[in-house]
Amino acid sequence: xxxxxEGPTTVVRREDYAPPAxxxxxxELTFDLDPAKTRVLNRMALxxxxxxxAQPLRLDGEELNLARVLVNGAGCSxxxxxxxxxxxxxxxxxxxxxxPFTLEIFTTCAPEKNSQLMGLYVxxxxxxxxxxxxxxxxxxxxxxxPDVMASYTVTLRADKQRYPVLLSxxxxxxxxELADGRHFAKWVDPHRKPxxxxxxxxxQLVAREQRIVxxxxxxxLLQVYVRPGDMDKTEHAxxxxxxxxxxxxxxxxxxxxxxxxxxxxxxxxxMGAMENKGLNIFNTKYVLANSxxxxxxxFANIESVVGHEYFHNWTxxxxxxxxxxxxxxxxxxxxxxxxxxxxxxxxxxxxxAVKRIEDVxxxxxxxxxxxxxxxxxxxxxxxxxxxxxxxTVTVYEKGAEVVxxxxxxVGREGFARGMKxxxxxxxxxxxxxxxxxxxxxDANPDSALARLLEPFKRWYSQAGTPRVRAExxxxxxxxxxxxxxxxxCAPTPGQALKQPFVIPVALGLLDAEGRELPLAPEQRxxxxxxxxxxxxxDGVDSEPVPSLLRGFSAPVVLECDYSDEQxxxxxxxxxxxxxxxxxxxxxxxxxxxxxxxxxGAVDAPLDAAFIEAMRAVLRHERLDxxxxxxxxxxxxxxxxxxxxxxxxxxxxxxxxEAMREQLATALQADWVxxxxxxxxxxxxxxxxxxxxxxxxAGLALAMLCLQARRSGDAVWPGKAYQxxxxxxxxxxxxxALSALVVADHPLAREALTRFHAMFRDEALVLDKWFALQAxxxxxxxxxxxxxxxxxAHRDFNPRNPNRARSVIFSYCNANPGAFHRADAAGYVFWSxxxxxxxxxxxxxxxxxxxxxxRWRKLAExxxxxxxEAIARVAxxxxxxxxxxxxVTRALS
Ligand code: ARG
Ligand code: ZN
Numbered sequence: 001x002x003x004x005x006e007g008p009t010t011v012v013r014r015e016d017y018a019p020p021a022x023x024x025x026x027x028e029l030t031f032d033l034d035p036a037k038t039r040v041l042n043r044m045a046l047x048x049x050x051x052x053x054a055q056p057l058r059l060d061g062e063e064l065n066l067a068r069v070l071v072n073g074a075g076c077s078x079x080x081x082x083x084x085x086x087x088x089x090x091x092x093x094x095x096x097x098x099x100p101f102t103l104e105i106f107t108t109c110a111p112e113k114n115s116q117l118m119g120l121y122v123x124x125x126x127x128x129x130x131x132x133x134x135x136x137x138x139x140x141x142x143x144x145x146p147d148v149m150a151s152y153t154v155t156l157r158a159d160k161q162r163y164p165v166l167l168s169x170x171x172x173x174x175x176x177e178l179a180d181g182r183h184f185a186k187w188v189d190p191h192r193k194p195x196x197x198x199x200x201x202x203x204q205l206v207a208r209e210q211r212i213v214x215x216x217x218x219x220x221l222l223q224v225y226v227r228p229g230d231m232d233k234t235e236h237a238x239x240x241x242x243x244x245x246x247x248x249x250x251x252x253x254x255x256x257x258x259x260x261x262x263x264x265x266x267x268x269x270x271m272g273a274m275e276n277k278g279l280n281i282f283n284t285k286y287v288l289a290n291s292x293x294x295x296x297x298x299f300a301n302i303e304s305v306v307g308h309e310y311f312h313n314w315t316x317x318x319x320x321x322x323x324x325x326x327x328x329x330x331x332x333x334x335x336x337x338x339x340x341x342x343x344x345x346x347x348x349x350x351x352x353a354v355k356r357i358e359d360v361x362x363x364x365x366x367x368x369x370x371x372x373x374x375x376x377x378x379x380x381x382x383x384x385x386x387x388x389x390x391x392t393v394t395v396y397e398k399g400a401e402v403v404x405x406x407x408x409x410v411g412r413e414g415f416a417r418g419m420k421x422x423x424x425x426x427x428x429x430x431x432x433x434x435x436x437x438x439x440x441x442d443a444n445p446d447s448a449l450a451r452l453l454e455p456f457k458r459w460y461s462q463a464g465t466p467r468v469r470a471e472x473x474x475x476x477x478x479x480x481x482x483x484x485x486x487x488x489c490a491p492t493p494g495q496a497l498k499q500p501f502v503i504p505v506a507l508g509l510l511d512a513e514g515r516e517l518p519l520a521p522e523q524r525x526x527x528x529x530x531x532x533x534x535x536x537x538d539g540v541d542s543e544p545v546p547s548l549l550r551g552f553s554a555p556v557v558l559e560c561d562y563s564d565e566q567x568x569x570x571x572x573x574x575x576x577x578x579x580x581x582x583x584x585x586x587x588x589x590x591x592x593x594x595x596x597x598x599x600g601a602v603d604a605p606l607d608a609a610f611i612e613a614m615r616a617v618l619r620h621e622r623l624d625x626x627x628x629x630x631x632x633x634x635x636x637x638x639x640x641x642x643x644x645x646x647x648x649x650x651x652x653x654x655x656x657e658a659m660r661e662q663l664a665t666a667l668q669a670d671w672v673x674x675x676x677x678x679x680x681x682x683x684x685x686x687x688x689x690x691x692x693x694x695x696x697a698g699l700a701l702a703m704l705c706l707q708a709r710r711s712g713d714a715v716w717p718g719k720a721y722q723x724x725x726x727x728x729x730x731x732x733x734x735x736a737l738s739a740l741v742v743a744d745h746p747l748a749r750e751a752l753t754r755f756h757a758m759f760r761d762e763a764l765v766l767d768k769w770f771a772l773q774a775x776x777x778x779x780x781x782x783x784x785x786x787x788x789x790x791x792a793h794r795d796f797n798p799r800n801p802n803r804a805r806s807v808i809f810s811y812c813n814a815n816p817g818a819f820h821r822a823d824a825a826g827y828v829f830w831s832x833x834x835x836x837x838x839x840x841x842x843x844x845x846x847x848x849x850x851x852x853x854r855w856r857k858l859a860e861x862x863x864x865x866x867x868e869a870i871a872r873v874a875x876x877x878x879x880x881x882x883x884x885x886x887v888t889r890a891l892s
Pocket of ligand 1: 271
C-alpha cells in the first residue's frame with residue numbers, strides 16, 4: 001500500500017452543487033467531418049445567471065485544438081485553466097451586464113485517434129458520438145453539465161460518397177450538395193436538452209423504416225440504421241421499438257414527442273446503448289438479431305434495452321438530472337420501466353414471474369457484492385472522482401428496486417398518478433431524486449409512502465444491503481403466530497452507522513400441507529420501519545410456514561431459520577413463484593455451504609430429499625419450462641461466495657461442480673425425458689414460453705453431457721454434436737456447443753472449429769465463441785493458457801470493447817474457478833490487461849479493474865496475491881482517473 005501514489009485527482013461532492021453562472025439558450029453547431037481533423041464551429045447565445053454572483057465564464061474542454069473565440073462577433077481575450085477555457089472580460093461582467101451575448105468557438109479534433117469512444121469517434125469508417133456523461137467537452141468547449149439545457153441546430157458537412165447518411169437529433173430541415181463531392185444536412189431539435197443528449201452519426205448506413213400513428217393521431221417515422229448487410233437482423237429491434245412506443249402510451253400516457261425516432265447500431269461502444277434525443281446509439285449487441293445468429297437471451301436483452309432507451313425519452317430527456325449524483329433519477333426509474341415493460345409483454349403470469357426471478361438474480365449476484373465491497377455507494381452517491389465509475393448496478397438495478405418499492409407502497413395506480421404529477425411539475429427541468437419521490441408521495445397523500453417519505457429516502461442516501469432477520473413463534477394454546485422482524489445494515493465506506501430502512505415485506509402463511517392461510521390485505525404487506533417489530537396473527541390452527549418478502553419486495557437479505565421441511569413445503573406449494581424458486585435456492589445453498597465447510601475432499605454433497613425435490617420440480621405437470629430451468633440451476637459461484645466470510649474460490653467451484661455432477665447422475669433419466677419433451681419447438685419465435693422450453697432442453701443436454709463425461713458414455717455427446725450441426729436456431733446450436741465445451745468432450749474442439757468457420761463474418765457470434773472458451777470450467781489450469789491463445793487469435797482486438805469483454809472479462813469477471821489460481825497467474829494477467837487497456841480506453845479498463853473488488857474476502861494465498869496485483873496497478877504513474885479511483889478504493 002505504501003507504493004500507492006496520489007494522482008492529480010479531484011473529488012466532486014454532491015453538497016458542493018451550485019447552479020451554473022451562465023445559461024446557454026441556443027447552440028448552432030457546424031461540423032466539417034473528417035476522420036483526421038474535424039472542424040467544429042460552435043455559435044452559442046448565452047446569458048449570465050442573475051441568481052449567481054457575477055464570475056468569469058468557464059467552459060469545459062478536452063483534447064480540443066482551439067482556433068478562434070469571438071464574443072458578439074469580435075475577438076476577445078481568454079485564458080486556459082486546467083483544460084477549461086476561461087473568459088474573464090465578458091460584457092456580462094460589467095455593470096448591468098445581464099444582456100444576452102453570443103460566443104463563437106472554432107475548434108478541431110481528431111475522431112480517428114479517439115480510442116476512448118467518448119466524444120466524436122470513428123467506428124468502421126462511420127462517425128459516432130457518445131456524450132454521456134462528460135463527452136461533449138471532447139467535441140467543443142461548453143458548460144458540460146446536465147442542468148444547462150439549450151436548443152440545438154446542427155449542420156453536418158462531409159464527403160457524400162463516404163458519408164452518405166448524416167444524422168443528428170430532432171428533425172431534418174434541409175439537405176443538399178456542396179462543392180468537391182461534399183454534401184450537408186441540417187437538423188433542428190425542437191426540444192431543449194442538456195449536451196449529454198447530443199448525437200451525430202455519419203457514414204454508410206441503411207435503415208429499416210416503419211411509419212406509425214400514435215393514439216393521438218400523430219404520424220411518426222421509426223428508423224433502425226445498421227451497416228449494409230445487417231438489414232436482415234433489424235426486425236426484432238423494430239418490433240421492440242414499436243412495442244415500446246405503444247406501452248409508454250398505454251401504461252403511463254407518455255407519447256412519442258418527435259416526428260422521427262432513430263436507432264443506430266455501432267460495433268464499437270463502451271456500454272449498452274445511449275438515449276440521445278431522437279437519435280439513440282446502440283451497441284450492435286442490443287440491436288442485431290435473427291434466429292440464426294442470436295440467442296433467446298439476446299432477443300430478450302434487445303427488447304429491454306430498446307425499451308430502456310426509448311423510455312428515457314421521458315424519464316431522462318424531458319425531465320433530466322440536475323447533476324450526475326442524481327443519475328438514478330433517470331437510470332433507476334428507467335430500468336424499473338424497462339423491467340415492467342418486459343413483464344407486461346408476457347402473455348402468461350408465469351413468464352412475468354420468471355422475468356422477476358432473472359432480474360433479482362442479477363441484483364443479488366452483481367449489486368449485493370458491490371454494496372458489500374470497496375466501491376459501495378448509495379443509490380445517490382455523495383462523491384466521485386470519475387462519474388463514469390458510477391454507472392453501476394447500484395445506481396441502475398438497486399435504483400430500480402427503490403422505485404419498485406415505491407410502487408409497492410402506493411399501488412400500481414398510485415404510481416401512475418405519481419408519474420403524472422412528476423411530469424406536470426417538472427417537464428423541461430433538471431431535477432433531483434427528491435423531486436421524484438416528492439411527486440409520488442404528493443400524488444398519494446394517504447399512502448404509506450407519504451407518511452414515511454423522509455425515512456424511505458434513506459434508500460437513496462445509505463449504502464449497503466440491509467439484512468432482515470425473521471423469527472416465528474407459534475403459541476398453540478392461544479392459536480397465535482408471532483413473527484418478529486429485525487433489520488441491520490453493515491457499515492460501508494464513509495457510513496459507519498445506518499438508520500433503519502423502510503422495508504416493504506410482502507408475505508403469506510402456509511399450513512403444513514402447503515395451503516395458503518387466508519389473510520386480510522393489510523396483513524399481506526407489512527412495512528418494517530423500526531429496527532425491530534413484531535406481527536401477530538390470531539386464529540392460526542397449527543404452526544404455519546411463513547412465505548416472506550414475496551416477489552422480492554425489497555432489496556434485502558432475508559435471514560430465516562427455515563427447516564428443510566419448511567423449505568420443501570414452500571418449494572412444492574408456495575403460490576408466490578419467486579419464493580417457490582427461492583426455497584429451492586435456499587436448499588441448494590445450504591448444502592453448498594455445508595460441503596464447503598466440511599473437512600476433506602468434496603464428496604456427494606446432495607442428499608436424497610433434495611434430489612427428490614428437484615426431480616419433482618423437473619417432472620412437475622403444471623410448472624412451466626422456464627421456471628424449471630431456473631429452479632434446477634444452482635446458485636452461482638459468486639452468489640455462494642457472498643455468503644461466506646472467507647472464500648476459497650477453488651473450493652466453491654469444486655463443491656458446485658460436484659453438486660452439478662450429482663444432479664446430472666441422479667436425475668439422468670429425468671434429464672433424458674426433459675430433453676426429449678422440450679427439444680422440438682417448431683419454427684423459431686423468441687417468446688418467453690418457447691424460449692423457456694429451449695432453456696430447459698439446453699440445461700438437460702448440458703447435464704446429460706456432464707453425466708456422460710463421468711460414465712464415459714458416448715451417446716449424449718454424439719447427440720449434442722448432431723444437435724449442434726442440425727440446430728435450426730442459434731439458441732439450440734449454442735446450447736449444444738456449450739454442453740460439449742463445458743463437459744470438455746473431445747468433440748468440443750471440432751464443434752468450435754466448425755462454429756468459427758460458420759460465423760467468421762458475424763462479429764457478435766464470434767464474441768460468443770470467444771466468451772464460451774474464456775468462461776469454460778477450469779480443468780487443471782487450462783483456461784488461462786487458452787485465454788492467452790485466444791488473445792493471439794487474428795479475430796481478437798482489445799480495442800473493440802465487445803471483443804475485449806468476450807475474452808478478458810469472461811475470464812476475469814465471470815469465471816472465478818479459473819481466474820483465482822493458487823499461482824496468482826490469473827491476477828497477474830488481470831493487472832497487465834488493466835494497465836494495457838487503460839492506455840487507450842479508461843472506461844473499459846476501470847470496469848475490468850473491478851474484478852478484484854472482493855479481494856479482502858479471499859482466503860490465502862489468493863488474498864495476498866490479489867492485493868499485490870492491485871498494488872501493482874496502483875503503482876503505475878500514468879493511470880486514468882477512472883482506474884485510479886477503483887484501485888485506490890480497493891486498497892483503502
Ligand atoms: N444512459 C445510458 C443508458 O443507461 C448509459 C450511458 C453511459 N455512458 C457512460 N459513458 N458512462 O441507457
Ligand atoms: Zn439508461
